[in-house]
Amino acid sequence: MAKTTQLRTYTVRDGLLDEWMQRWKADILPLRLESGFTVGGAWVDREHNQFVWLISYEGPETFAERNAMYWDSPARKAINLDPDDYLVSTDERTVEEWY
Structure with a gap:
């Protein structure tokens, strides 16, 4: 299966950026990472x-299939984190490495 990479940009609710970054980390x-994804980096635009x-997956499932497995996992449910509590909007773009 080919490697799929997404560039994700999240706009965070006012006053919650630092808390979001800590919860994400x-x-x-x-x-x-435990679910088989790689993360190419994370940045903050204050x-x-x-x-x-940047999040990537290369394995037997498609990115979408592996992502659904991540969201449905007991471990994901156990962290008790609803992104809607922190995020105003999300932009997820599938990108190809060029250089």
């Missing part, structure tokens, strides 16, 4: 209250 990142990251 402590809860989401380890679980994504001026626009945005959190930007």
